[in-house]
Amino acid sequence: MSWRSPANEGWLRDLPGVRRDQPLARNTSFNIGGPADYFLESETPAELVAACDERGIPYRLLGAGTNLLISDAGVEGVVIRCVNRGWTVHGREVVAQAGLKMMRLARICAEHDLIGFEWAIGVPGTIGGAVCQNAGCWGGQLSDVLLDVAGLIPGEGPRRWQAGELGLGYRSSALRQGRWPGALVETATIRLAPGDGAAAKGDMARLTVERNRTQPIKSKNCGSVFKNPPGDSAGRLIEAAGLRGAREGAAQISEQHANFIINHGGATAADVLELIERARRRVRERFGLDLEPEVEAIGREAVVGRAS
Known part of the structure; x- marks a missing residue:
């Protein structure tokens, strides 16, 4: 029906x-x-x-x-x-609602002299998405500091997950893999160490400069397109396969960092999917490695990560 x-x-x-x-x-x-x-x-x-x-x-x-x-x-x-963006600080623990941006939470933690979350200044998404993806950057990831998550399982009601129940791995979780279909993250609680907030802000400023230098953050893009294979870099592999700067319509593999695809204006999802499959095919042919997409494709007829 x-x-x-x-x-x-x-x-x-x-x-x-x-x-x-x-x-x-x-x-x-x-x-x-x-x-x-x-x-x-x-x-x-x-x-x-x-x-x-x-x-x-x-x-x-x-x-x-x-x-x-x-x-x-x-x-x-x-x-x-x-757009639920509230937060509270209780000693070493911070409770953040799902719609709060990770970058904003990183600054909040530093303002309260809590350290260990500075890496999150490089994560542009929200808390809810970060839980589902176990987001990370600069050698840190959410599973390093996550205590628990409160949310909802449709048809069952409210649920609280301890971090260990979520199957958090490299850019993955049981939530993202559909262990609880349709589940909603409402809040996440992280635990940090007390420390020098001013020093943490300085570290974040340096990380931001480095991010500006190495990534096309001023362009329209989705962030990292592929997960890094063990011991290697997706960007390095794509560049070595000769695809840096490759275009499809108004979409282009970034010349600054080959694990980013840029929308120059008017790019379609079909353009991006074609570049994704071209990169996967070329890397597989040259290096025998199958790149796993980090970007999630959704909607009608959205397909990413298929073999080709």
Whole structure:
């Protein structure tokens, strides 16, 4: 049975702030993406998730829209952008809501003389996405400091996961792998060490300078496209395969860092997917390695990571 019943359509249209056929490009760092059937922003996404699940309406949660490639054909159902950005500090522990950006949380920690989270200044996404992906940068990752996560499993209700239950690995988690389909992250608690906040801010400033020097952060991109293979660098492999600067339409493999794909303006998801598959094919042919995408493709007809 289709979710598009008159009752569901009427309920969706009556939601405060809802927009129909909303282009999603503006809500991603790639600036790529077709329309959502319905789109809204929420500080209390758990309520919407529970209601959508009860009604059989497909939904997708969205944070900062980094590490994400949205299909040109858009996304079916409802896209809920999480804008719950609260935080509290209790001694060495910090509780952050899912919509808070990692960069902002890194600064908050330093302001409270807590250290061990400086690496997060290089992660442009939100807490919710960071939990699902076990985000990391500069040799650190969320699993190093994560205590627990509170959220919701549709059809079951509220749930709290200890960090050890989440199967956190290199840019992966049981949440991302679908262990609890449709699960929502509401808050994450991290534990840090007391220290010199001023020194931490200085370290973050230096890391930011280095990031500006080595990555095309002023361009429209999704961040790292591929995971680094053990003991090697995806960017090095792609460059060695002769693809630095390769183009498809308005999409280009960055000349500054080959593990980034840039949207020069008007690039489509199809353009990016073609470059992704070209890089995987060329690296496999030359080095016998299969690059695993870090970027997640979503929406109608979105495919990434297929063999070719």
